[in-house]
Amino acid sequence: MYNEKVVDHFNSPRNVGEMDAPDAVGETGSFKCGDTMTLYLKVTDGIIEDVRFQTYGCGAAIASSSMLTEMVKGKTLDEAMEITNKDVADQLGGLPPLKLHCSNLAADALHNAIENYRKQHGS
Amino acid sequence: MESRQVYMDHGATTPVREEVLEAMLPFYKELYGNPSSVHAKGREVRSAFEEAREIVARSLGASAEEIYFTSGGTESNNISLRGTAKKHGPSGHIITSGVEHHAVLDVCHDLEKDGYRVTYLPVDGDGLIDPQAVEAAITPDTFIISIMAANNEIGTIQPIKEIGRIADQHNLLFHTDAVQVVGQLPVDVNEMKIDLLSLSAHKFNGPKGVGALYKRKGVKLNPLYSGGGQEGKLRPGTENVPGVVGLARALELSVEEIPEKKEKLELLRDKLIKGLLEIDDVILNGHREKRLPGNINVSFKYIEGESILLSLDMHGIAASSGSACSSGSLEPSHVLSAIGLDHHAAHGSIRFTLGRGNREDDIDYVLSKIPAVVENLRRISPMGKSK
Numbered sequence: 001m002y003n004e005k006v007v008d009h010f011n012s013p014r015n016v017g018e019m020d021a022p023d024a025v026g027e028t029g030s031f032k033c034g035d036t037m038t039l040y041l042k043v044t045d046g047i048i049e050d051v052r053f054q055t056y057g058c059g060a061a062i063a064s065s066s067m068l069t070e071m072v073k074g075k076t077l078d079e080a081m082e083i084t085n086k087d088v089a090d091q092l093g094g095l096p097p098l099k100l101h102c103s104n105l106a107a108d109a110l111h112n113a114i115e116n117y118r119k120q121h122g123s
Numbered sequence: 124m125e126s127r128q129v130y131m132d133h134g135a136t137t138p139v140r141e142e143v144l145e146a147m148l149p150f151y152k153e154l155y156g157n158p159s160s161v162h163a164k165g166r167e168v169r170s171a172f173e174e175a176r177e178i179v180a181r182s183l184g185a186s187a188e189e190i191y192f193t194s195g196g197t198e199s200n201n202i203s204l205r206g207t208a209k210k211h212g213p214s215g216h217i218i219t220s221g222v223e224h225h226a227v228l229d230v231c232h233d234l235e236k237d238g239y240r241v242t243y244l245p246v247d248g249d250g251l252i253d254p255q256a257v258e259a260a261i262t263p264d265t266f267i268i269s270i271m272a273a274n275n276e277i278g279t280i281q282p283i284k285e286i287g288r289i290a291d292q293h294n295l296l297f298h299t300d301a302v303q304v305v306g307q308l309p310v311d312v313n314e315m316k317i318d319l320l321s322l323s324a325h326k327f328n329g330p331k332g333v334g335a336l337y338k339r340k341g342v343k344l345n346p347l348y349s350g351g352g353q354e355g356k357l358r359p360g361t362e363n364v365p366g367v368v369g370l371a372r373a374l375e376l377s378v379e380e381i382p383e384k385k386e387k388l389e390l391l392r393d394k395l396i397k398g399l400l401e402i403d404d405v406i407l408n409g410h411r412e413k414r415l416p417g418n419i420n421v422s423f424k425y426i427e428g429e430s431i432l433l434s435l436d437m438h439g440i441a442a443s444s445g446s447a448c449s450s451g452s453l454e455p456s457h458v459l460s461a462i463g464l465d466h467h468a469a470h471g472s473i474r475f476t477l478g479r480g481n482r483e484d485d486i487d488y489v490l491s492k493i494p495a496v497v498e499n500l501r502r503i504s505p506m507g508k509s510k
Contacts, residue, residue, distance in 0.1 A: 002433075010433060016503050034455075034466045035427070038505040054505035056467075058429035058446070062503060 005093045006063040013062055015069035019052040024120070026113025028105045035061045035102060039068075039109040043117060048072050048080055053109070057102060060095050064088050064103035068110060077114050083107050128439045129485045133326075133417055133478030134275055134303065135443055139369065140328040140479075146372040147330065150365035158362055159353065168364055175371035182378045183320065184311035185337050191354045192367050195334035196302040197226040199321030200269075202336055202358065203298045204230045206344030207267050207319070208239055216240045216265040220252050220281075222458045223271050227300050231269075240264070249410035250279035250462050258289045267296040272304040276445055276458040276474060277409030278418025280308070287316030296342060302326055302334075306377035307416060308385065318342050322374075324366065328479065329373030333366030380479070388416035388477050391486050395419050395475060398490040402497055408459060408472060417477035420445075422459075422468040423497050425506040431473050434496040440489055445472040467506075 002010070019040035029036040035057030042050035051072055055065040068088050072080045085107040089095050095103055130138075150171070156164030158172045173187070180187045193199045204227065208215065219231055221243040231241045242260045246252055252270060268290045273280045283299055290297035298319035301310060305320075306327025312320060320337040324330055338344070338357070350359030377384070396419055399405055404424035423431060428446030435442055445456030446469070454460075455469035464472070475489070501507030 007433075010430070011437065013503060034470050036505060054503060056425065056504040056506050057427050059433040061427075062430055 001096055002059060002063070002099075003093045006060065006095065009063035009066040009092065010059045013053075013066035015050075015052050015066065015073075016054070017052050018054065019050070022052075024113045024117035026109040026111070026116060028108040028112055030101070030105060033057075033102070035105055037061070037065055037105045037109045039065075039106075039113045041072075041113050041117065043077065046076050046078075048075050048077065053106075055105070057105070058099070060099040060102035061105060063092060064095075064106040065109075067092050068106035072110060077117065080110060081114055083110060126439070127488065128441075129488055130441045130480065131475040131477060131485070131489070132441045132443050133481075134474060134476030136325045136331065137328045137478050138480065139325075139330055140373065140376070142376060143329055143369045143373045147365040147369040150368050154364075158364060159351070172362060172364055172367060175367045178371040178375050179335055182310075182374045183305075183337055184313050186340070188355075189312075189337055189340055191336045191338060191357050192362065192370075193334045193336050193354075193358050194332055194363070195325075196224070196300065196321045196323035198358075199323075199334050199336040200224070200226045200298075200300055201230055202344065202347055203319040203321060203338075204234065204267070204269060205347055206357075207296055207298075207342075208234050208237075209345040210343050211266040214238045214240070214264070216242070216262050218242045218244065218257060218260045218265060218268045218270075220244045220246060220270055221461045222246050222250060222252075222274055222276075222279075223269070224275055224300055224302070227269055227271065228457070244270075246279075246461050248463050249413070250274055250277045250408075250458070251410060251413065252281050252286070254282050254285040254289055257286050258293075261289075261293055261295065265293075265295055267298060269298040269300070272299045272301040272310070273308075273415050274409070274458060275303045276456055277420045277462065278303075278415035278476075279410045280304070280413045280415065283317070284315045290318070291316040303415060306374055307381070309378075309381060312337055312339070324370035324373055327373050327377040330366050330369040333363050333370050335370065377479075384479060385416045388481075391477055391481060391483060392417060392419055394483070395477075395486045395489065396421075398486070399493070402494055405497075406468065408462065408464065415476075417481075419475040419477070420472060422464065422472045423500075424468065424471060425504045426497065426500040427470050428472050430500055431471070431496060434500065435473075435489075435492070438492045438496070440492065443474045443476075445474065446470040 022040035023043040040052040156168040158169040305322040323334040408420040428444030459469035
């Protein structure tokens with residue numbers, strides 16, 4: 001059902017866990033299917049230096065979360081804002097059509113984190 | 124990742140056993156005649172086919188003319204409900220439960236659109252239907268009660284005998300979807316006052332695509348299809364002879380083995396339940412005792428079912444889940460919602476269904492792998508923070 005890359009990210013998710021003193025936290029949840037994700041960012045000079053996530057969800061949700069964390073590290077906040085849910089799914093090499101909606105949380109959590117960061121830091 | 128394979132999804136389907144396949148093979152080869160033909164090739168098949176009917180009838184305490192072969196449980200349920208509704212008239216009232224299989228529920232939804240009224244009875248926290256609620260739901264235009272013999276997801280065994288008695292006292296038809304029970308527990312259609320019963324061969328080590336409908340003598344219904352005169356015109360179409368022969372052989376064997384198989388599976392089931400409940404924040408879904416011998420259904424809090432299934436699959440363990448993400452829909456199982464589970468507990472449900480191939484070391488294997496799977500997913504989950 002899932003391709004090798006998805007299975008790899010599911011089995012060995014990158015950047016899992018809480019972060020001590022994050023600069024920003026983003027959250028998202030699918031009201032319908034119940035998936036939720038929390039994303040923590042460490043930001044230095046407008047660049048995402050470190051990232052952690054926690055996700056409740058299916059294989060696609062966990063793999064998408066993990067994939068996203070790899071995609072954002074080292075990016076500026078502006079660049080990170082450009083990342084879409086589709087980008088994450090594409091980077092994973094695609095997801096089964098029925099599971100696409102399950103991947104629609106990672107970029108949302110990221111955008112939420114960046115918005116929260118900007119509110120706090122006024123930039 | 125690992126070579127060991129442990130199949131614990133017998134509620135989904137079972138492997139065809141060797142004796143069954145052997146019984147079927149001649150009917151794909153030399154015994155290829157059409158049972159409706161007059162010549163010798165047809166006649167020899169007809170006699171084997173009718174013998175299969177006798178075997179199925181005996182297994183249910185019925186007589187041969189009350190058995191109709193179909194393509195499986197779904198078709199038997201459709202014939203029972205649609206067929207009796209159409210016979211009854213353009214409107215009328217059906218009593219069923221909210222935890223039926225979709226092959227009953229969705230038929231009822233269709234019949235509602237056609238102008239029939241349907242009462243979907245609730246269940247208690249263990250998934251049990253209250254026979255008194257069945258009786259209280261009866262109205263002057265009720266014509267049929269359809270309650271499953273046991274639930275496919277949580278394994279809860281319904282008080283079929285009591286419900287059958289109520290239907291009988293009120294002169295109503297009683298249909299039961301017994302797909303999960305036939306071959307697992309003894310069934311006697313007269314003792315249970317059943318008028319219509321659906322069964323499916325692949326749930327008891329028979330082939331897929333074949334099932335049967337028991338219809339009590341005298342019960343009238345309109346067939347869904349028009350065609351030839353097969354199966355008393357109730358289900359026309361050239362008979363699936365190899366399938367039916369396989370169904371009968373599988374049923375004969377499994378009914379014979381019920382006492383020993385039931386005892387074995389209950390022991391294994393209880394061991395697995397006990398082991399799973401030792402993990403933190405795990406709840407058992409369904410009734411503790413009134414439960415199918417091979418059914419285990421638990422919810423792991425803070426984590427989601429499909430991700431558990433995937434992780435188990437990496438260890439070669441095959442199970443199933445009531446989570447939305449494993450079904451391709453957005454809603455979790457209607458059965459788990461009906462027993463009062465919140466969305467998260469329903470999403471975190473896993474069903475293991477044991478069968479005749481399972482042994483005690485399979486249970487040990489699962490119990491050796493699952494704590495780490497759960498711990499790992501809880502580490503990823505934002506809800507598992509305390510763990």
